[in-house]
Amino acid sequence: MAISADERRELILRAVRESGTPLRLAELADRLAIPAVTVRRDVAALAEAGRVGRSHGFVSFREAPGEPTPASARTVGLLVPSVGSYFDELIAGARAAAAAQGARLVLGIAPYEVRDDRAQAAQLLENGADGLLLAPNLLPNGSARDHRWLDTLPVPAVLVERGRPDHGTLGDRLDMVYSDHRHGVLLALRHLASLGHERVLLAARDDSWTALEVRAGYEQGMRLLGAQPLPVLSTLDPGARPADPALLAAHIATAAANGVRAVLVHNDQDAIQLLPHLRTHGLTVPDDLALIAYDDVFAALAAPPLTAVSPPTRAVGETAVDLLLRRLTTATPLPVHRTALLPTLRIRTSCGG
Incomplete structure (x- = not known):
């Protein structure tokens, strides 16, 4: 017996929510035994209603207004270009802030020379990230085409240590937390x-x-x-x-x-x-x-x-996690944040005086 559009969409919502990670549209169609063209149409309607996110062939669950999920049930994906030096403190701050709220932190590394930010971010999403903290290989003189994916992410994201966007450029609608x-x-x-x-x-x-x-x-x-x-x-x-x-x-x-x-x-x-x-x-x-x-x-x-x-690299990590979890767990929409944290000068002996 044929089912109604409302029933199909409830099945889609249930499947995506129970998955816990973004699903490929083709996989979703196979799982529900519904024609792919019908699934795409239903997912488009659900996305317009704000119930799911979709990007690059993936669909992810979004809570209905008034049904926020607590931070303890959230997974935060963190993408950095390296470990072992500057970003260690940022990772430590993010880990501490996530642990304080019971959230899970998942780390991805996309070295500058490899330029695979998008692939690493997709991997974090496949591993169940509900939101992303991103330090991509994003340079002011880089090609905008290389970073178009930032505006199509299916989950909330915060750019870390990548501040001062030009208005109207890619990624300028994302939250940002950075050192000035x-x-x-x-x-x-x-x-x-x-x-x-x-x-x-x-x-x-x-x-x-x-x-x-x-x-x-x-x-x-x-x-x-x-x-x-x-x-x-x-x-x-x-x-x-x-x-x-x-x-x-x-x-x-x-x-x-x-x-x-x-x-x-x-x-x-x-x-x-x-x-x-x-x-x-x-x-x-x-x-x-x-x-x-x-x-x-x-x-x-x-x-x-x-x-x-x-x-203040550690504080950048802490602040970014707090902001992302607030966005993920608050039913009321938040304005886009631009948070600049000020460095300090540590006076030692190398200047004399």
Whole structure:
């Protein structure tokens, strides 16, 4: 006996909800023994009513208004480009915030050089993620076509450490929680200015969102302080590999011979590797050169300990999880959030003064 459209859609809702993970439309049609064309039509109607989400051939369950599911029943997917350095603290913060509310955290890794953000996000969804925290390989000068998938995600998502979108661009309707790296650079420049350094050199990468924000912050900060920005030294070679620290030290020594006595280096690892090579040019820190590192992952372990800009990376992870779980468990729609957390400056001995 034929069943009504309402009955079919209740079967679809039940199947998707009981699955616990997004289902392929073809798999859903097979499971319910309903023609695929009919399933697609019913899923479209359910999506328009806000009962399911659909993206790239998948369908996922959404709670009806007034039926929020508690955080303890939720799974949060976290996608980062690496573990072992900068993102470790973000992961730790996300894990602690999820555990505090009884939610499950699932980790995905999409290295910058592989550029498989979309595939890794899809894997997190297949593993049951109800919402996503994403730190994709998203650069201001990248192709918008590469990130169109961000606007078609079937579940709520928060971009982490990927702030300052251009209005009208892809992903600008997503929540964002990020460190204000431009403010962090300004803190470093103000500190150096207070020690009498009007000319400050920046040595930085250019292959990540943080690196580009550090560069932009340097340009803005120097002009704000009434100083002229200097040409930025790249800490990457032409093949996008870490540059030879001996060569970087030679460039800094040349700048020092022309009166530059302060350097900001992104990141800690590059700053620490520079120290012995600077000594070969007769430059010691802080006697001959004030040096500030950006990231503060390992800066305190250097000899001498490095003054460093410390982004609130752990707090970014905590804040992003709290925001995502609130969006997942609150029946009332929330406005899109843009949450910028300010770095701090850890004063050590590498600047003197």
